[in-house]
Amino acid sequence: MNNESFPKPIKLSPDELARQKSRSRALGLVLGALVVLFFAVTIAKLGGDVFNRPM
């Protein structure tokens, strides 16, 4: 296989790494917050009975 057909991997500078880390951390926090929000809204809309269902 000819490795030259693949683009060279990008080497991030320390500043670019820090910025990428800031974006990743924020995205993680937003996703976590959305999980909590959707759960809370589901309980608020359906009530506690959401867990009371025939198995």
Added chain:
Amino acid sequence: MSLATESLVNDGSASVASPSLVSRATAKDYYELLKPRVMQLVIFTALVGMMTAHQAINPVIGFASILAIAIGAGSSGCLNMWYDATIDSLMERTAKRPIPSGAVAPGEALAFGLTLAIASVVFLGLITNWLAAGFLAFTIFFYVVVYTMWLKHWTAQNIVIGGAAGAFPPMIGYMAITGSMNIETLLQFLIIFVWTPPHFWALALVKSKDYARAGIPMLPVVAGEIETRRQILIYSLILMPVGMSPSLFGFVGPVYLAISTVFGAVMVWLAYDLFRKREGEPARKASYRLFGVSIIYLFVLFVALLVEELLPNLAWSHFL
């Protein structure tokens, strides 16, 4: 469109950083795309609109509704920055925004804005009702398409008509709770709608060279500074009774009436002061003073509305 090939459209006079293959954006840049200061106003006025419903609100649904309205407003700010990136780069006030500074690529901002717009509307519809969600969608459309793409570049009345977009949140807040509309939130809409021209024109007077360079037909650029001062005074005179109207219509009590009368008179006085001072540093200071006080005016009026809405309920629960 890839980041590497993407570039801002510009006529050669603007200095816009071209995006590289690696995104330079931080989380803060994305947050700035949402125009957080405008979001604060939206959150607060939507909350007041909700409170006028006089209905028990599930705190989780109330919080989630306000969040959806705020994100919807943020998405329209983001799409506004995407569309106006070139003219933003020409103006001192906006040149450091995330797109003209090169931190966020235009395509990224467009995708971010559209995603948030669709998500906020669908989320609000699912947790409250589709009238509120539809109105939120209309507000985003109005701000992005009617104001940003059309009015802003076409007429000196841009912020007069476009101001409606910033005035809708109290109505959306009320709709989210009740699924209907009422006169009280219509008056709140009118307060913000009439407040917008003197607020923005006071700033436009100071930044008129910026707007002229960017080719935006703001009133001071098109009709001149004297006419702008006259219009600011006229709108401030109209704003005073409009600001008092929730009391005059009997929706809130004398505390609000007193506050709105005093602050309305202050706005008229400052508008008159600006009308008189037409040159040099005194004129500049008068513009900034009116701009700053107009923000306080709107904030105080909506705090007073909120207190008037909440106080009777608190008093009843404590003393009966």
